[in-house]
Amino acid sequence: MSTNKTAPSDVSPQDFLQTVKPARRQSDALALLDLFQRVSGYPPVMWGPSIIGFGQYHYRYNSGREGDFLATGFSPRKANLVLYIMPGYQDYSAILARVGKHKLGKSCLYINKLDDIDLTVLEELIQTGLADLNAKWPVHAG
Template identity: 60%
Template sequence: MSNNKTVPTGADVGAFIDSVESASKAADARQLDALFRKVTGFQPLMWGPSIIGYGQYHYRYKSGREGDFLATGFSPRKSAHSIYIMPGYADFDDILARLGKHKIGKSCLYVNKLADIDMDVLADLIRAGLKDLNTYWPVQPT
């Protein structure tokens, strides 16, 4: 059973994107949505109140904890877009070097605006992340 706080909500993705306060951030979110749909082939699903996810996977750790989580996705946060690649960015330095202006966390890529990055490289990163994740846990469509 999942103890995740971030779970699918059934909320409307289009309505969420339309509610993004900054017009430029909303336009970027529409562009990201189109890219994620094209690259993954998955329909988007809201995870929690603000993450748009594409695909999902079921994990089970050695500790016995298990649950479901989004395979990849993004959130148009106020300060920057958070782009989620599971299980993280550790092995993608070669792709990240070609991406453009960004910051990274463990499983988050932070981009202020899409004009700062190469969208073809982001597509490569999404593909690589899904391929890597699938070696740990099978990715399922949403």
């Protein structure tokens, strides 16, 4: 059985964010750090080299594969901000229609800058994603 390559580490999310460039990406990431912590109620933890996660859950698939993963979080990548906020098995189109300019992955939201989105709607999306995830696999602080 293989293990997840993305796992929690002891690296400080605040220290990691001090290395983010350019300055605009860093300021958006610091704002997301506060927003995710406030909305989720979980402390930030680095997962892998560049993902800041909030809360975690244990999953077990029908195939027998199981592991632990972050419940919600984000990564300030060079090309855009990647938000891990949707479990991937629910339809969030009604909320996404109101969030603002974004691109969508299976369970990720890609945004260029925070000014492109409605932060109140983003909070709703994070809360909804966490509630849906928690209904399937209980979320905890880790």
